[in-house]
Amino acid sequence: MCGIIGILGLTPVAPLLVDGLKRLEYRGxxxxxxxxxxxxxxxxxxxxxxxxxxxxKLRANRKTGRSGIGHTRWATHGAPTERNAHPHATERVAVVHNGIIENFRELRLEMEAAGRVFSSDTDTEVVAHLVTLGLIDGLSPKEAVQATLKRLTGAFALAFLFEGEDDLVIGARRGSPLAIGWGSGEMFLGSDAIALGPFTDEITYLEDGDSVVLTRAGATIFDADDVEIARTPTTTAGSTYIADKGNHRHFMVKEIHEQPEVVGRTLGHYLDLVASAAKAVDDIDFSRIDRLSITACGTAYYAGFVAKYWFERIARLPVDIDIASEFRYREQPLSKDGLSIVISQSGETADTLASLRYAKGQGQRIAAIVNVRESTIAREADVMLPILAGPEIGVASTKAFTAQLAVLAAVAIAAGRARGTIDAAEEALLVRSFSEVPRLMHEALRLEGQIEALARDLAKVKHCLYLGRGTSYPIALEGALKLKEISYIHAEGYAAGELKHGPIALIDEEMPVVVIAPYDRVFEKTVSNMQEVAARGGRIILITDRKGSEAAAIDAVETLILPEMPAAVTPLVYAIPVQLLAYHTAVFMGTDVDQPRNLAKSVTVE
Incomplete structure (x- = not known):
């Protein structure tokens, strides 16, 4: 989650760019x-x-230019070195970038074959070269950017500065956020309003797929089809606010929409996307570990539950998964050759911290997956694995959950390679599969309109069931938790195979049943459970892909169709529709979505 700023100013912009970057430094x-x-x-x-x-460096090399772009980076492609730092540039254009260009390898090979010389290891540099080739072919800067955007796959925000064009900055977004700041004879561009606060309180948030041509006279915005379009400016609290919802109604939905960007950043930190390999985890030798214990609370526990499937299947490593409040009192015997992973967004969760201390007292090494690097859990662990989600304001966790999943998936792949349970080819296939997750998440967000309409009816019920098998079972649990947390509707998640062992007694014509069923190796088993629900009049909401929709042959109330994807990555992508379903149901019910009753963001007492 890198930070972007661009300024067309009336005075030297270098110090202003740095001021904006200071406010974006939390992003990278x-x-x-x-x-x-x-x-x-x-x-x-x-x-x-x-x-x-x-x-x-700026104090030693004063800059007087009145037009510029800036960037603060969290490394994805390429090590965090000066040569990989943004902006990246050619003889004609400089660019800053937030996100991941998934097809950069193919584009780079194509341009190297055409004689272009690259000076970094990043995916971003291909964008600069593509735009440059367009300019060489006689396209205008706007035309060159628009032609380039059509060739890019992935989720990104971009800002361009052109040689000889003192009154021009061009921006574009697909997935990652970008906002325009309006001034008097000046114009600004930034990743969010936090960066623009010192300069203006009039902000226009670009919609997904938009591009913008900025001059000091104003901004011309184009939609994904390159059609000029108007976007409504909003007034912010300027430099006085701490956090901003952007053009979203609540922080929670803003954070849901940030997930392609956040997960791309996290995956890029733990996977070498150039080499299609998982980065080794420093100070953990998985070849010497005989058992893994995962401990967490709430949503973080469900992230660990998904990881149990990944570690056991990919790394053939036995996993115990525990709710921290149970683990700390269970007096479980722990092997000194084992590893404990504790997961906490805040890094201050009381039960999880107590579990960490118990495991450490048993002689185990501790790896902590946290969002706050300076937290107590991060400090006391032997190995700290940051999720890099950035500030999460909504109490109901969304982007922190999928970022936790991203870290756990990458670590499971690294463990499999270290233990010899997967070879280099299998590792590469898994890494490439996960590199597609930001794009797949972006496509999942397109279902929001359909989900919002569905939520109108769900808001009228008092109970709801969620079903899933394999890694979809923890997502069913998470979906039910989200609905409970923010809408206050009673919901339960079950392993689909458990339906006939009790929960089926609840099924009637009034009971909605959300079934999470990608077309995978257990799909047919899940279909049989759906038939049991349908036979008793239950109202099925099916979340699947095109193959699953065609094969189910079930009369569902609603079917949400996600893109087809490898089975390993489904938990990250299928999390989005269950989050959106809970969110829009809560909105229709009029609850306090960002601060639901009785809940706190960080539970620091027992």
Whole structure:
């Protein structure tokens, strides 16, 4: 989750760019850079490490240009070095980028064959070269950018600065956020309103697929079909606010929509997408581990539950999964050759922290999966694995959950490779499958209109069941938890095979049953459970893919069709529709979505 800013100013913009980057540093802080036009020529300044390193360089190399773009990076493709820092540039254009270009390998090979020379290991540089080739072919900057966007696969936000074009910045977004700031004779572009707060309180949020041409006179916005379109500006609290919902009604739905960007960032940190390999986990030798214990609470526990399937199937590593409040009092005997993984968004969850201390007292090594690097759990663990989700304001966790899944998936692949249970070809296949997740999540978000309509009826019920098999079972549990948390509707998640062992007694014409059933190796078994529900008049809401929809032959109230995808990645993508279903149901019921009753973001007491 990198940070972007662009300024067309009336005075030298370099210090203003750095000021904006300071407000975006929570989005990435392993390198930073700016590009400005000095007398019409592109001039870059980049630095590895914290933003203060860039500031030091800027003091020694004053820039006077009035047009520029800036970037603070969290590394995905390529190590966090100066050569991989943004902006990336050619002789004609500089670009900053947030997100992942999934098809960069093919594009890079194509351009290298055409004689283009690359100077970094990043996916971003292909964008600069593609735009440059368009300019060489006689296209205008706008035309070159629009032609380039059509060739890119993935989720991204981009900002471009052009050689010799002192009054032009072009931006575009697909999945990752981007906002326009309006000034008087000045214009601004940023990843969010936090970056733009010092400069303006009039913000226009670009919609997905939009691109924008900025000049000092204003902004011209184009939709995904390159048709000029108007977007309504909003007034923010300027530089005084701490967090901003953007153009969303609640923080929760904003954070749901951030997931393609967040998960792409997290996967990029733990997977080498260039080499199609999982990065080894420092200080953990999985070849010497005989058993894994995973401990967490709430949504984080369900992330660990999914990971149990991944570790056992990919790494052939036995896994015990425990709710932390039970684990801490169960006095489980733990092997000194085992590893404990504790998961906590805040890193301060009391029961999880107590479980960590118990496991450590038993001589186990501890790996902590957290969102807050400075938290107590992060400090006390032997190995800290950040989820890199950024601030999550909504109490009901969404992007932190899928970021936790992303970390756990990457670690499971690394464990499988270290233990010799998968070979290099299998590792590469898994890594490539997970690299597609941001795009698949982006497609899942397109179902929001259908889900919102469905939620009108769901808001009228008092009870709901969720069913799933395999890794879809923990997602069923998570879906039921989300509905309970924010709509206050009683919901239960079950393994689909358990239906006839009790829960089937609840089925009648009033009972909605959400079935999470990608077309996988257990799909036919899940279909038989759906038939049991249908025979008793239950109202089935089926979440599946095209093959599943065609094969189910069930009269569902609603079928949500997701793209086809490898079975391993389904938990991350299928999480989105269950989150959206809970969110829109709660909105129709008029509950406090971001701060549901009786709940806190971090549970720091027992």
């Amino acid at each position: 802080y392993d390198s930073a850079g700016i590009a400005v036009l000095e007398e019409g020529h592109l001039d870059r300044l980049r630095a590895e490490g914290k933003l203060r390193n860039l500031e030091a």
